Amino acid sequence: MYDMEQYYQATSVADAIAALGADPAAMPIAGGTDVLIQTREGRHAGCHLVSLHGLSELSAIREEEDGTLVIGSGCTFSEITNSPLLRPHINMLCQAVDQVGSPQIRNMGTIGGNVCNGVTSADSAPSLMALNAVLEVQGPNGKRLIPIGEWYAGPGKTVRQHDEVLTAVRIARENYEGFGGHYIKYGKREAMEISTLGCAVQVKLSADKRTVEDLRIAFGVAAPTPVRCPKTEAMAVGRTVDEALVKELGQSVLTEINPRDSWRASKAFRLQIAKEICRRAFRQAVAFAGGEIHA
Incomplete structure (x- = not known):
């Protein structure tokens, strides 16, 4: 077998x-x-x-003095979801990995394996993209830090060298403090389903909670690799948080993604889903950031 x-x-x-x-x-x-x-x-x-199973070097979740959250690559999805350190700061990621497979899979599968697999359908990928995660790899020549935006080299491919090991996922304080985030996964079933499309939105609002200070939008299964939508993100900065912006976001992301036709869903269907789940994820992210969306 x-x-x-x-x-x-x-x-x-x-x-x-x-x-x-x-x-x-x-x-x-x-x-x-x-x-x-x-x-x-x-x-x-x-x-x-x-x-690499069971290596204590890869199993820790910790916060460094500067507020950087460090997740060992050997941490399971269940450990991430239930981490009392991570949930208050990056609940979007905790929520995302809790949608991977079955409870048995989440108890065995690791964040490192999910990232190193390199597939665009990985449920952790959009959230890590929106969090500007940095991946720490170690090889015979020492350690190197790779921004997740530079990690994917093509469908199912990454820049990890053959003799390198992914040791940790690092998320700096500046990429989670003051943000609200939300991940939505669309699949044919509610459980144990590979993502047909996934969207993560991370937003920081102004002090009065009325305008967008920073926005990150990331998709999985919307291109050959997980992708961000930088033009849409830039367009939203400084804008009032209202339904007009919500509608514009949904239309704008369609110009920055390129999903494919497959037996799971057509390109046209994925585009329709992308527009809607982006809007829904943004609304919820705004709520988590302490804001309200007015008509």
Whole structure:
């Protein structure tokens, strides 16, 4: 059922890096909820796996002195959703990963695996894009920090090198403090469904809660990789928070995304969904930021 030739349990991040470097055919595996399914389907026949499962170096959630939130790549979706540190600050991400698969999948699947899989349907991706997350990878030449906007190299591809390990997701205080955020996932079913389209909106309002100071809008399954809508975001800054802006946002994002036709949904249907869930996510994000939208 699982055609794998070798399986190695790394004892540390350094050990995993060495094992990957020594074997050009090796693949890292964490929770295994993606890799094992792909292996069972025959996509990685005869694979060599290097397991990161259970490494304490990758399992911490912490806040640094400057307010940066650091999520170890080995943290499961359930751990993120239930984190008393993360929920008050980045509940949008906690909410997003709580929509991944089943409870069993959320108890095993990791944020690192979700990001490294590189697919545009990853439920964590739009929220991480809207939060300007920075990904910390470690390789034989040390650590490097990669803004998530530079992470995706194409469908199912990332800039992670073969002998590098994603160690953490970092979110700076300036990207969550004072913001309200909301993620909406559209799927054919309410549970255990791969996203047909996902939208994350993160908004900061003025002191009087009447105008937009900062806005981030990110989509999954609206392009070959997760994408932001920078023109729409810039258009909204300084605008009054009202229904006129809501309607304009929905129309504007359509000029910045390029969903595809697939058996799950047509391009035309995805465009219609995108317009509506962007508006709904914005309304809820404004409410979480302490504002109200007036007609």
